[in-house]
Amino acid sequence: MTEPGRKEGFSSNFGMVAAAVGSAIGLGNLWRFPYLVGQNGGAAFIIVYLIITLVISTPILLAESVIGRRGGGAPAEAYRNVTGRKAWGAAGIMGMITCFMIMSFYVVVGGWTIKYLLLSCVMQFHRGAQIDSGALFTGFMTDSTAPIAYSILFILLTIIIIILGVQKGIEKTSKLMMPMLFVLIILIGIRSVTLPGAKVGIAYLFNPDFSSLTFKSILEALGQSFFSLSLGACMMITYGAYTPKSSNLTKNAAVISVSDTFFAVMAGCAIMPAVFAFGVNPTQGAGLVFVTLPQIFTQMPLGGVCSALFFFALFLAAVSSAVSLFEVITSSLMSITGKSRRTSAIIVALVLTATGSVCSLSQGVLRGVTIAGMNIFDQFDYLSSNFLMTTGGLLTVVCIGWCVGKEAFLDEITAGGTIRVNRTLASILFFIIKYVAPVVIVGTAISIIF
Numbered sequence: 169m170t171e172p173g174r175k176e177g178f179s180s181n182f183g184m185v186a187a188a189v190g191s192a193i194g195l196g197n198l199w200r201f202p203y204l205v206g207q208n209g210g211a212a213f214i215i216v217y218l219i220i221t222l223v224i225s226t227p228i229l230l231a232e233s234v235i236g237r238r239g240g241g242a243p244a245e246a247y248r249n250v251t252g253r254k255a256w257g258a259a260g261i262m263g264m265i266t267c268f269m270i271m272s273f274y275v276v277v278g279g280w281t282i283k284y285l286l287l288s289c290v291m292q293f294h295r296g297a298q299i300d301s302g303a304l305f306t307g308f309m310t311d312s313t314a315p316i317a318y319s320i321l322f323i324l325l326t327i328i329i330i331i332l333g334v335q336k337g338i339e340k341t342s343k344l345m346m347p348m349l350f351v352l353i354i355l356i357g358i359r360s361v362t363l364p365g366a367k368v369g370i371a372y373l374f375n376p377d378f379s380s381l382t383f384k385s386i387l388e389a390l391g392q393s394f395f396s397l398s399l400g401a402c403m404m405i406t407y408g409a410y411t412p413k414s415s416n417l418t419k420n421a422a423v424i425s426v427s428d429t430f431f432a433v434m435a436g437c438a439i440m441p442a443v444f445a446f447g448v449n450p451t452q453g454a455g456l457v458f459v460t461l462p463q464i465f466t467q468m469p470l471g472g473v474c475s476a477l478f479f480f481a482l483f484l485a486a487v488s489s490a491v492s493l494f495e496v497i498t499s500s501l502m503s504i505t506g507k508s509r510r511t512s513a514i515i516v517a518l519v520l521t522a523t524g525s526v527c528s529l530s531q532g533v534l535r536g537v538t539i540a541g542m543n544i545f546d547q548f549d550y551l552s553s554n555f556l557m558t559t560g561g562l563l564t565v566v567c568i569g570w571c572v573g574k575e576a577f578l579d580e581i582t583a584g585g586t587i588r589v590n591r592t593l594a595s596i597l598f599f600i601i602k603y604v605a606p607v608v609i610v611g612t613a614i615s616i617i618f
Contacts, residue, residue: 176334178407181415183339185423188407190342190488192397192428193349195277198482199457201396202436204388206372209380214433216381217389221425224608225393227600228561229404230421231568234580236408237417238572242503243402243496246409251571259563263402264500266556267493268516270401272523273548274493277454278326278486279318279528283308284458285479293465294472301462305454310532319524323517326490330498330513334410338491345484350431352481357437359474360445369441387615390608395553396428398492400560406496417581418589418597438478442468457482554616562609569602577601 178184205213239246244260287293308314329337361370394400411417439461443449446464461478465471494516501512530537530544539547568577577598582589 177410177412178339179335180339181412181420183335183343184407184411184415185420186342186346187338187492188404188420188424189427190346190349191403191407191492192424192489193346193431194396194485194489195274195281195457195482196392196396197428197432198435198439198485199454201392201432202373202439203456204392205436206440207380208382208385208388209377210372211374211376212378212381213385213389214374215376216386217393218429220386220389221393221397221429222422223600224390224605225397225399226421226425227597228399228565228605229397229424230417230581230597231564231601231605232399232402232404233408233411233417233421234568234572234577235564236405237411237413237415238576238580239405240409242409242499243405244500245503246405247567250576251567253571256567256571259560259567260402260405260500262556262563263400263405263560264497266401266552266560267403267496268520268523269548269552269556271490271493271497271520273527273545274486274490275319275322275326275520275524276315276528276531276545278322278483278490279315279320280309280454280458281479281483281486282318282321283314284462285476285483288465288472288476288479291472293462293475295466295468295470297466297471299462299466301459301466304462305458309454310535312529312533315528315531316525319528320521322486322490323520323524326487326494327513327517329487329491330494331510333509338495341491342488345488349481349484349488350434352477352484353431353434353438356474356478356481357434359470360438360440360442363442363445363468365445365447366441369444370437372444373436373440383615387612390612391553394557394561396432397425398489398557400557400562400564401493402496402500402560403492405564406499407492409499413583414586415583416587416589418594555613558609558613558616562606562613565601565605565609569598569606574598574602 178187235246235250239249241249242260243263244257247256247260248254292299329341331337360366439456442464443460446467448460448464462475465475468474497516498509498513501507501516502509505512526534527545527548535543537544542550578594581587581594
């Protein structure tokens with residue numbers, strides 16, 4: 169049941185956690201995390217990543233949940249409600265803009281996943297297939313019409329879930345997609361690690377090499393953790409507003425963080441052993457997923473089946489993250505304009521179609537249009553990841569640590585004293601939110617700039 173005073177809400181805590189995990193698990197888990205692990209000391213990087221996620225990112229995730237549930241509305245409204253100051257609404261508006269910028273390029277990549285899923289379903293990447301995967305991807309990505317058409321299809325699939333609402337749309341699909349996604353990545357991982365020569369890939373991931381760790385490695389671990397959990401984009405503020413009062417926010421934050429990290433490690437097990445089994449050097453980003461892996465599938469026993477499973481998993485990861493980003497924008501527009509969910513979602517979809525098309529074309533006919541040396545697609549990615557999300561995260565911890573205060577924070581995570589939370593742990597979490605997290609975020613931002 170939806171809580172009194174809330175127009176919409178998750179019907180259960182499991183539904184909320186499934187939706188939040190779906191938001192955290194995205195394309196970055198599948199193509200960026202394995203690369204970073206291999207390039208920064210294997211298991212040494214994983215250890216650093218785990219520490220950062222548990223000590224820094226999880227408390228920030230909890231802070232966002234507190235703002236959302238205590239504020240009881242869309243991000244801008246939630247910030248105003250918990251602080252009692254209208255000016256704080258700007259933080260929520262910035263979160264909406266951040267999600268919009270991310271979605272503008274994310275829908276393009278989402279379209280790519282649909283294209284490659286369809287190619288896999290018609291056995292384009294079966295064993296023995298003669299295909300130049302590099303030329304295939306470049307030709308598709310730089311085309312002026314096909315990528316846009318697939319992006320629009322991706323937007324339509326996402327908007328259907330959003331229009332159905334929190335319980336019938338977001339919660340229901342998350343409960344279905346998340347278990348399916350975990351099963352798929354485990355199956356692919358089992359197939360990958362059993363390939364001849366896969367041991368080299370496993371060693372690449374898990375042999376700890378602390379000599380390869382640098383200050384840059386720590387920054388990359390922090391950035392990956394921050395981006396993967398969508399911190400600073402108001403996702404958990406939005407979902408927090410839909411969370412039942414009976415839910416244990418502290419436990420939820422830990423489950424979400426652990427689930428996201430587990431999936432990232434499993435993604436590494438699914439990808440890197442196969443890459444090394446066929447003697448291919450790993451590459452970063454889209455090239456690993458859309459160029460290297462298709463080439464591997466054509467050499468792998470049951471390659472056609474494996475490719476279909478992999479790109480279906482990739483598609484599910486893309487949709488689950490897109491839904492949360494879309495919901496932040498839609499709920500914010502509903503709050504600002506007073507329009508219905510359906511109308512707001514359609515407006516968002518139409519604008520995203522335009523901005524997504526520009527991002528897609530920047531890979532082709534508009535690639536000569538650059539800002540600070542980057543095309544529009546890359547610039548949207550760079551600004552949202554390195555500046556907007558960082559600023560949003562800083563505003564979150566300042567809001568809880570310096571405006572909301574410890575007593576209100578404790579009251580919310582204990583649900584007015586009805587949920588038992590270790591007092592010492594709660595005090596440590598608040599200390600991190602108030603003092604440690606702001607210093608880390610500001611230090612990271614300075615390092616990025618200089």
